[in-house]
Amino acid sequence: MEDELLKRRTQLARPDVSIEEAQAILAQHYGLSGDLTELGSQQDRNYRVDTSEGPFVLKIARAEYARVEIEAQNAALRHVATRPDAPKVPEVVSALSGEEIVTAAVREETYQFRLLTYLDGTPLTRRRHLAVETVAALGDVAGRLAVALRDFDHPGLERELQWDLRRAGPVALHLLSAMSDVDLRKRIAEAMVGAMRRVQPLMPDLRLQAIHQDVTDDNVVSRADRSGRLIPDGVIDFGDVLKGWVVADLAVTCASLLHHAGGDPFQILPAVKAFHAVCPLTDAELKALWPLIVARACVLVASTAQQLEVDPENAYVEGNAAHEREIFDVAVSVPLDLMEHAIGEAVERSPQLSPPGMGRRLLPELDPSEIGIVDLSSLGPHLPADRWHYEDTEALLLQSAARAAGAAATRYGEYRLTETRLLQASAPRTFALHVDLCLHGQTAVHAPFAGRLHQRGGKLIFSGEGLHLHLYGVEAADLAEEAFEAGARIGVVPGDPSALGFMRVQLCTTPELHPPAFAASHQAGAWCRLCPSPSPILGFDCDAALPDAAGLLERRRRHYARPQKNYYRTPPQIERGWKEHLFDVEGRAYLDMVNNVTLVGHGHPRLSAAVGRQWSLLNTNSRFHYAAVTEFSERLAALAPEGLDTVFLVNSGSEANDLAIRLAWAHSGARNMISLLEAYHGWTVASDAVSTSIADNPQALTTRPDWVHPVVSPNTYRGPFRGEDSTVGYVDAVSRKLADLDEKGGKLAGFISEPVYGNAGGIPLPSGYLEAVYAMVRERSGVCIADEVQVGYGRLGHHFWGFEQQGVVPDIITVAKGMGNGHPLGAVITRREIADALEKEGYFFSSAGGSPVSSVVGLTVLDILHDDALQENARAVGTHLKSRLEALGDRFPLVGAVHGMGLYLGVEFVRDRETLEPATEETAAICDRLLDLGIVMQPTGDHLNVLKIKPPLCLARESADFFADMLGRVLEEGW
Incomplete structure (x- = not known):
């Protein structure tokens, strides 16, 4: 520990001042009386005071905090209040004596009292889900506050504070010494060492200024927009204001977001982008950001453990312990390099990717012209009907292509439909960071560059200068050798030369990293920088072309008439369907709960076969004489009343x-x-x-x-x-x-x-x-x-x-x-x-009405309706789903009513069940959130406040339950 004062401060409990004692202070020094409610705090004690003159906050600090530090907090509040574009902050209220800080004794213990106006609004802490707009707004507030404090100075900013990330290493070391959980202590220590190793060389280039150091989900107040989303617009609690690194301010904000992220650290990126837009960060600060987030997470968990030991009755600290542990778990769940690249991409400051040097070919005995490339994407011709979801599909297709061509390979950077999963709330990992090959046994594997070979976790790793080659399904030539020159034989595909074997090739730029085989679509760009394409060392083009849904939408808008609208502002590019499911070009599966056009389900093989056969025979207009139009007309008439x-x-x-x-x-x-x-x-x-x-x-x-x-x-x-x-x-x-x-x-x-x-x-x-x-x-x-x-x-x-x-x-x-x-x-x-x-x-x-193909389509749909008992399914599954939706109405007042029967249902959202004020904006936001969770849904009705539920009639009960579960999740967590 650098300073004994700092060490003592980490061991301080909150001021021991009861509500009655606080009321006495208020009456004596401020002439106020009212009801007091305790607000949470780590080492201060705060009370909300409701008086006839309005609400206030009484803040009580221990005498161990120098008066000049508290004066700095008041001065910072006054300073920010005068700055244009700064967020809202509380005002300082003077005592009857004119003092802004009252020193008074309570039971022979001296404390420092301050009174601030109460900033009305809602904190974000207890909101499980934060919308992108909310996350971005929090980053914007933090950035505007940093700009407002840029020209602020005060002697009280030079403080010894455990939250100062400049001292994170020593603080953590001190706090960890008292931690009883050995495993957690080890994890925190390792994470802190790794983070500070990254920050250390960057320290001279990190800018210093006055910073709030605590713009977190707990220390902002928010207003609800028309949709009910919370948008932060005010900042409270300047108790940690000090002179520190500008980027530390953002690190604290981002760390607080991690327990709202659903385990995905990339969820902080809108806040980073928004902060950077108003308070631009340097390259050094961008590189230091994620390590500082990790350091903040470490200090949070360690500090909470320490504080509960000295103040076990602190409900605020105890209440935050679980989500602070989640912050730490998410912070250490990804490599530091990955988040550095992700942050750089978010603010458009990432360097261009340069492919690894060609060197030598990994498989020099292989003729690149004799390699069959297997397409496993959503539009892949090798994935007919429902073949995409069989476990052995990839291996069987590779084997088939290898038998035809001599060898076969998958594509790097391809969103594989074979990796998608149905009824999943989060985007699956479908982006391939490797290439799989099917080769004959005894195919030689050579070093593409000079390096060393070692074995780890069932694979070979060949490490060169800044590049590491991960090989699965390869038998090492000689692990005893110290090093290999480029072109040397390092292994072989095991097995008989007449048999086919499988091999996986993956590159990685980070040592000691065990890279995943696949990445989720929103993380693919950052992972590509850690795991570049092996195409240069393979000697043939195995890179998939990335889909460009945004560019395609722009092209659509250039030529497709504007009145022909599309679902969603930023729609996924849907190119495939199966039963009640839709698939986008990134391999994400969506449950289709809105598509009453597709009655018997998407991609029905029976319908596809019937249409294909009829197209191969004849399609013309209905003035010709053919059987299908007669049969279809008869069937329709038979379905109608006499x-x-x-x-x-x-x-x-x-x-x-x-x-x-x-x-x-x-x-x-x-x-x-x-x-x-x-x-x-x-x-x-x-x-x-x-x-x-x-x-x-x-x-x-x-x-x-x-x-x-x-x-x-x-x-x-x-x-x-x-x-x-x-x-x-x-x-x-x-x-x-x-x-x-x-x-x-x-x-x-x-x-x-x-x-x-x-x-x-x-x-x-x-x-x-x-x-x-x-x-x-x-x-x-x-x-x-x-x-x-x-x-x-x-x-x-x-x-x-x-x-x-x-x-x-x-x-x-x-x-x-x-x-x-x-x-x-x-x-x-x-x-x-x-x-x-x-x-x-x-x-x-009608030219196409009743054509041979149209008539066959109609006949086949009727056959499927009957043979698959789809009306009966609509009754059974629809009844079950309606009961699930009505149960949501018992829990959430926003659900005004559940209408309909079978698989034509409506959930109507209202802001008030008496006035029936339509919840129009909420309904639109709920639909957007459902899309994030893998469900296609749209609002309807004159007020656009009704979810019109009309899925394919083949909807399975488990799909109906998934929809009800996800809608319940949205209503509970927010949108």
Whole structure:
């Protein structure tokens, strides 16, 4: 220990001042009275004081802290308050005597008292998850405070403080001497030695100034934005202010974030980037940052152990112990080199990668032209159907390619689909940091550069100058040799020359590091710097081209019309699917809970085979005579109620609804249509006209043509009439609209609605509603259209058609989306006389509607629905999922209601269950957080506050549970 004062300070307990004694001090020296609540502190004692004049904080320090140090804290607060762009800080309140620091004795012990204004807001400590925006805002606050303190000076800044990272080594050594946990003591000592070894040569180049030294999740106050995310904007507790390294300020901030990181240290990078943007760091400071974070973690854990020994009743310290241990565990979980590269990349200060020198070839006997390269990416042609998830896939594909070409290799830098995992909340490690080869036995392995050979952990390591070659599946030539020249034979692939064996090649720039075989996508850039491509020493190009999802999105936006939106601001590039799962080009699997287009699941081999066969035979328009269109029309008619025996085939739901409206016009001879407010029916002129959802068209309510007559939405959750007796009110609304139309002499063409209110999240219509409305419409010779595009075709589980839930039979059924499983296919099913009425306007024709391929698609989907019992699955899994979601409503007030049935469900989020204020921004943020956890979900409804849950009907129960678990996690941890 450099200073006995510092040693004594590490052993100080908090001031022993009770609430009653603190109240007496307040009354005597400040003329205040109120309720006191203790706030946490390591070695001070702090009370929140609620008075009639507002809240304050009474801070009590021991006499061992020099008065000049406390004066420096007050001066720093005043200084920061005058600086533009500085974060909010508390104000110092003077005592009745005019003093800012009151020295008073309590039970013969002298303490120093100060009063500050209370800075309102929420700390971040107890938030398990912090959004990227929150992390970045914390870094920004720390950076702005560092800038504000840059020109501040005071004699009290020269302090002996255990938190000063300039003294981290000696402090840790002193604290560790009293630690009883031997294993933990050893881990801390090793980590501290490694960290300080990195910092030592950088010390002369680390800038000194006044720093706060404690801008942590516990010492900031935050405001909630509209989505409920916490955004730090104020800093409290200047108790550790001193003259120290600028970069130490950021190190303390970043260390505090590690227990919110879910075990991933890369989660600090938005804070680093934000701090650097307002307070730029030098190269030396960037290199010192991660070692100082590790040092801070070491001191935290050691100090907590020490403090609990001298002050075992300190609930604040005890409460922080678990997350400080987590901070340490995360800090030491990755190599120092890795985080140095990651930090450099985050602030765009990383040097360009230079490939290792070619030297000699590792496998000189191998002809590079005779090596088959196996593609294991999401788009790899070697991974048909579900082959990607078999354990032996990689080995079998390598063997097959080697038999054909003589030898085979995988690709370095490839995101392997074979390494993905389903239903995982974190991104899997799919980025290959190595190359696997399949070679004949006795293939010679030569030194690509001069170096030494040794064996460790079941592999050979050949170490040269700054580069280490890790070899698996290689038998050493002679481990007794001291060194090998470049080109010397160092090993051989074991086995018979006629047999095939496997070998793995990996380079590493860091000695003593056991590099992983794969990296997660967000860590791949930093790992590439530690594990460069072995392509130069192999002598052939085995590097995969990196996907560029952002560049592809930019190209899309240049030429793809702007009204054609995409999900998410920064969407993953999805290129593959399987059942209820989607895969991006980085090998991440997402659970698809929103895709009602893909009814029977993604990548269905039976559907793929049927479509491929039909394409190989014929595809043309439906005016030709062929079997498939006849069979498909028959099947659709058989699914409809008796009398609805005539089928039109089209390309989409919009066209189906457009055609249904035209049929209503032709059959009735009238034009006027009744539709529901908040509904969506499509994008064509007619289907858009009867759509009034402002979520899909903000101008919908003011731009309807005069032949459209919307009536109030029969939304039994947030409409004007609610509960079991709401039917009468909603039916009366339709009756009044029809009466008004009658009075004006207007003839009625028809009424269109979804039989289950899909756009609002699957809300059932009031009991008896359609029966009453259909009767009134038919009294006026109108046509009743059931839009089943979203809710029909078995999705409801309990019913094949949505109108069955209401016990009615429409005159026209429209259907699309799932009936083609993503293929453009829609249908209108009606009575013969209604269909024939269209001939007055000429014949109807759809080029692709009912084509041979479209008809085969439709037939095969129906076969799969039946053979795989998908409607029954929708009922069983949907019922289970709804109960899980309703259970979340019991725990979280944000869940206003759970709507729907089968696999058409809606979770509606509200800020208040009485007023039903929609939680629009929260819903968007929840969807973004769910994407981070591996789930595709989007908001719906006029207020965009409903999760519309409509996955493929093959959804497994375990997938439903994963979705419910992850939604519960988001609601509990935050977004």
